[in-house]
Amino acid sequence: MALTxxxxxxxxxxxxxxxxxxKKSVSKLAFVVQRHKASRLHYDFRLELDGVLKSWAVPKGPSLNPKDKRLAMMVEDHPYAYKNFAGEIPEGNYGAGIVEIWDEGTYNDIENSSKDVAVKRLRAGLKAGNLKFQLFGKKLKGEFALVKLKDKEDNSWLLIKHNDDYAVDSDYNSEEQTPKNSPINKWLDENKKQPAKKKSSSKLP
Incomplete structure (x- = not known):
């Protein structure tokens, strides 16, 4: 029922x-952050739990600055295999646009417990609306929290970096951590170069 x-x-x-x-991973829990150029550019933050990827759309992308509280809208669970997905979703389909992997790696609960213990703690944190974890990625490292906003929509959360050895005190922009030759950036550059269409005096149908 989780993927219905x-x-x-x-x-x-x-x-x-x-x-x-x-499907559950064999050893360590996986996470992935996908940069997604759909109707709007955003980041999809996904944590493996109970055989699926628990997923949040983060409009501004993750930050390593603890002062940043990034809005994260929880969306439907995605299959475990989605952690490897990159490519183009055709026009007319849900989420149409380009998807690329921005960061990936493994994660654990805040105590760095054994997998069985970590899953129980993460499950409880998710249910309580206060999910604390450690990321072991290429860009994202250290302790984070996903905190559910009270008195807001059921799917409104905040993604917050804990103040640890991997935290920064300067401005953090996820876009600046993206290769200039990434598929989405190439698409954005190509569309900037295209001449603007001339305005027609006739009314649109």
């Missing part, structure tokens, strides 16, 4: 996104 909504939103005859199954 995910599958309902997608036509797998048209999109190359994985239909996927509930």
């Amino acid at each position: 909504l995910y599958k309902k939103k997608r036509n797998f005859k048209e999109t190359s996104e994985p239909a996927g199954k509930v």
Whole structure:
């Protein structure tokens, strides 16, 4: 049942996104951050838990500055195989646009427990709306928290960096941590170079 909504939103005859199954990793828990150029550019933050990827859309992307409290909107669970997905979702499909992997790695609970213990603690944190964890990525490292906003929409959370050895006190912009030759940046550059269409005096239908 965990992937029912995910599958309902997608036509797998048209999109190359994985239909996927509930599947647990063999050893360490996985995480991925995908940069997604859909109707708006945003970042998808995903944590493996109970055989799926718990997922949040983060408009401004993650930050290593503890002063930044980044809005994170929880969305439907994604299949475990989605952690490897990068490519283009065709027009007319849900989330149409380009997806690229911005960061990936493993993660654990804040105490760096054994996997079985960590899963129980992470599960409890998610249910309580106060999920604390450590990331072991290429860009994102150290302690973070996802905190559910009270008196807001059910899916409104904040992604916050803890003040640890990996924290920074300067401005952090996820876009500046993205290679200039990434697929999305190439698309953005190409569309900037295209001449603007001349305005027509006739009314649109």
